Amino acid sequence: MIDYRRIGALLAGRREGYCLPQGLYNDVDVFDFDMDAIYGTGWLMAGFTCELPTPGSYVSQMFGKWPVLIVRDKQGVIRAFHNSCRHRGSMICKPGSGSAPRIMCPYHSWTYEHDGKLLAAPRMGDDFDKSAHGLRPLRIEFAAGAMFISFAENPPPFADFAEKLEIYLGPQRMDRAKLAFESTISEYANWKLVMENGRECYHCATGHPELARTFPVTMSKHFDRANDARAKEFVDTMTANHLETEAIEGDWWQLARFGLNRGAETLSMDGHHMVRKLMCEENQGYVGSMRLAIDPHCFLHATSDHVFMFSAVPVSPTETLVTGKWYVHADAVEGEDYTVEGLSELWTRTNLQDKELAENNQLGVNSPGYLPGPYSRDAEMLALRFTDWYCNTARAYLAGRTAMDAPIHVD
Ligand code: FES
Ligand SMILES: [Fe+2]
Structure with a gap:
């Protein structure tokens, strides 16, 4: 169970213009929190569509502890799924890429179509409902040949970014x-x-x-x-x-x-x-x-x-x-x-x-003598922008949790 109060206190202790308090850089709870609050809420770059050149192509990759499978189907449509079998949860494809006529789990051979539908589940009985056991989809968006996935139910708006990326990266012809x-x-x-x-x-x-x-x-x-x-x-x-x-x-x-x-x-x-x-x-x-x-x-x-x-x-x-x-x-x-x-x-x-x-x-x-120091306003503005973004995103996530949990101090 993540101690959200402690994380709220760590965020509250961040001094403006300075790097982060020690716990935000080495704490076990903060790692789990970061996966949920940061990697779990936004858009993540998953490479380019050229990595899936033909129908049946797939790319399997880990985002932290979370395995993701991206597949191109026979019609050329690219989809993303949680890389977790609907039988007993095995990762279906090891990290890497390739091409396969079907997606088959190596554990007990449950077999999925490229669109995620469960096609075959041996020895599960005639009354087994295959239609209720397809792969769970993830959100995926595309811009200028790049693929972005999100674990979030309500990820940030994508359209404005996509329009800008087409302008800036389009001339690179990633297709x-x-x-x-x-x-x-x-x-x-x-x-x-x-x-x-x-x-x-x-x-x-x-x-x-x-x-x-x-x-x-x-x-x-x-x-x-x-x-x-x-x-x-x-x-x-x-x-x-x-x-x-x-x-x-x-x-x-x-x-x-x-x-x-x-x-x-x-x-x-x-x-x-x-x-x-x-x-x-x-x-x-x-x-x-x-x-x-x-x-x-x-x-x-x-x-x-x-x-x-x-x-x-x-x-x-x-x-x-x-x-x-x-x-x-x-x-x-x-x-x-x-x-x-x-x-x-x-x-x-x-x-x-x-x-x-x-x-x-x-x-x-990690030293007991560590104290956060100031960023250079000339040379480290983008590092400061990054840690500001991190703190703001983390605070917003914590604030959202107050509806479910006891109030948390997140100033
Ligand atoms: S866990 Fe995938 S077939 Fe059993
Ligand atoms: Fe560097």
Whole structure:
């Protein structure tokens, strides 16, 4: 049983402009609370439809402790389900992807159609009602080729975000992309420390020497370079190429296109394209990076030759699984147009560097001497925005529970 009063007290103890009280970074109850209040209430990025290329394709993935199955049916419709068999609850498909003519549970062979209907349940008797035992659906929405699922009964509005994402990510043509590489690492740190790290570049100049070659690591605030002549030139060039640059945001998302360091074609080890076949050919491939951020768990950089997606999901109070996905043009041929090693090197190094930084952060936060410190208003505004969003979302969830439970102090 989660101690909501204690979580309310921890949230009430958060000082404005400062990182979070210790318990919000390492407490067992807070982990369960975060799954329900944060991962259970919003939209979560589940990859792109190009990962399900043919009828019968499926993708199975974990969102924290919750398994999800996404399936494309014979008519091409993509649906999401709880990956939990309606017999005795076994996970039906292990995490991964593939294609299958039917969805069969490995435990006792209950077999489902791609639309979730139960087709066969051996030895359950003639009076067994198969129609009452289909897979339980999850909400799924689509925009610019991306898939978003929600565990919530009433998730936040999606339409405005979808419209904006089509404008910003549409030119990347994710409908003709493919997943070139995927990797998952464990970071022994609370998911919020992992995400705060991913939301600021205060640490990048020293922490990510390779990323800093192409990524403008000193950029301030929300990709705001209003007084920078190079940035103005970038905006004018992108506008002439019908590419949006303005940094915009909703409650749980942010979008912006920004210029890379001088001469850089893409985010790569040397600034040169890593994929010969471009996804976005406007302006000879000099289109900067289109950044998408989804709270609570994701960021994405779309450059002319590839898209990199980062997703973090907690598996315990102090362990987070970080998955990286690299997408390229569907016609790019591995070994000819790109290599997986070349494509993945920059973000693999960057993620491993961040793993060490986040794990050090956790160890220091666990100290009895830990006191929350202030964020830089110049370099860490997006990390502050993230923890503000977290606290607001958590408080709203707690306030909603007061209808069911005894009153909780959530100021
Ligand atoms: S738990 Fe799936 S068939 Fe028994
Ligand atoms: Fe980093």
